Amino acid sequence: MPILLAILYGVVIYRFSAWRTAKQLDAQSTELADPMLRVLMDRMAAALDLPRLRVHIYEIDPVNGLAAPDGRIFITRGFYNKFRAGEVTGDELASVIAHEMGHVALGHSRRRMIDFSGQNALRTALAMVLGRFIPGVGPWIAGLLTSLLAARLSRSDEYEADAYAAALLTKAGIGVAPQISLFQKLDALTQSNGGTAPAWLLSHPKTEERIAALRALETKWAPAQ
Ligand SMILES: [Zn+2]
Numbered sequence: 080m081p082i083l084l085a086i087l088y089g090v091v092i093y094r095f096s097a098w099r100t101a102k103q104l105d106a107q108s109t110e111l112a113d114p115m116l117r118v119l120m121d122r123m124a125a126a127l128d129l130p131r132l133r134v135h136i137y138e139i140d141p142v143n144g145l146a147a148p149d150g151r152i153f154i155t156r157g158f159y160n161k162f163r164a165g166e167v168t169g170d171e172l173a174s175v176i177a178h179e180m181g182h183v184a185l186g187h188s189r190r191r192m193i194d195f196s197g198q199n200a201l202r203t204a205l206a207m208v209l210g211r212f213i214p215g216v217g218p219w220i221a222g223l224l225t226s227l228l229a230a231r232l233s234r235s236d237e238y239e240a241d242a243y244a245a246a247l248l249t250k251a252g253i254g255v256a257p258q259i260s261l262f263q264k265l266d267a268l269t270q271s272n273g274g275t276a277p278a279w280l281l282s283h284p285k286t287e288e289r290i291a292a293l294r295a296l297e298t299k300w301a302p303a304q
Contacts, residue, residue: 085203097148104147108135111154116162119173119253123180126250134176142265144175146182153179167264170257174244178258181243187236234284241289245296255297262286 111134120132137145137153142161145153154175161167182188202225209217245255266286 082204085207088203100147101149104135104137104151104153107138108153109138110134111136111159113159113162115169116172119169119251120176122251122253123173123177123247126247132176132180142268144179146179146188148188150183150188152176152183167261168257170253171261171264173253174248174258174261177244177247178240180247181240182236184243185236185239187240237284237289238292241293242296245293249300255293258293259290262290 116134120134124130124132133151135151135153136159137143137155139155140157141155142158143155144158145155147153154172158167158172158175162169162172202221205221205224206218209221211217213220241258244258248254248258263286
């Protein structure tokens with residue numbers, strides 16, 4: 080019975096957060112219509128045999144890219160402004176779009192919402208069971224175990240989305256270099272920001288490790304001399 084309740088609770092939370100996310104995104108976004116980025120997006124669309132890619136601008140300041148559970152891709156106004164100011168190149172912004180497309184194509188954005196609600200259900204169920212055996216710290220241990228599991232899941236998602244983006248950017252003739260240079264730029268921004276990383280980096284694994292993984296792919300795919 081408690082487990083059944085926990086699952087029911089999870090389903091309700093899942094439905095509600097998916098609905099709320101979609102509402103917020105609808106209310107605060109417009110389609111990205113930058114001509115220079117359009118050229119790059121058309122090259123990626125051609126590489127995927129798609130008529131065209133649609134990307135939206137989400138009207139918030141933090142530097143971030145986002146794949147919504149319904150499959151739409153968003154770049155924040157803050158990120159786009161960095162491009163307009165010349166701090167981020169078109170190729171680098173295209174690499175973020177490619178990364179978010181990876182999350183959509185590989186089913187992460189949908190799974191992540193399920194993960195989120197699944198986590199709540201798991202945490203509640205664990206807390207109930209553990210609380211019975213170890214009163215006091217039971218719920219705390221339940222929370223810790225659930226967070227550890229979630230971190231592992233999202234880490235592998237990031238590497239997979241990076242690899243998808245690397246393949247797509249390579250096929251589109253843009254290459255892996257802008258992915259690497261963007262990571263380095265955002266990392267440098269973190270140092271000058273008094274250690275505050277842009278949101279896009281915060282939710283991701285260590286920069287050096289991601290760069291190393293990309294370099295390995297680049298070497299593997301390099302045409303034989
Ligand atoms: Zn990601």
